[in-house]
Amino acid sequence: MMTYKGYVATYELDTDDEIFYGKLIGINQLVTFEATTAHDLKQAFYDSVDDYLAFCAENNITPDKPFKGSFNVRIDSDLHRRAVMASRGSSLNAFVADAIKEKLGGLYA
Known part of the structure; x- marks a missing residue:
């Protein structure tokens, strides 16, 4: 890529x-x-x-943005509950973003 x-x-x-x-x-x-x-x-x-x-x-067209910064994630209710509990008061969005950064490791820049 x-x-x-x-x-x-x-x-x-x-x-x-x-x-x-x-x-x-x-x-x-x-x-x-x-x-x-x-x-x-x-x-x-x-x-x-x-x-x-x-x-x-x-042509006065708004160009598509390749990545908007938002997406839907569908998970089972137990995993959803556990993620909210693990977020310890921060937003679930912040928790998921941190988890993705951690998973990407050195690939995240």
Whole structure:
């Protein structure tokens, strides 16, 4: 995966055509890019994000934000109760955020 301006992309190599291709993830629009080298792929990704944002600005469209910072989690009632009890007076949101950070360890920056 690659990130730029808060946008995230995945990419693959097509070994038959010897080309890298990728797309932005986490947004509703389809934004793709391709290149023949890894260096060019990175630049194509940057360009695709910049082009998407420019298109949105020119057409008075609010660009999709890749990650809003909120999501629903469905768990059984006993685990829900235990999480509230373990949060020791802090919000359940803060408790879950801390648990995710802990689980991610060094990956969280």
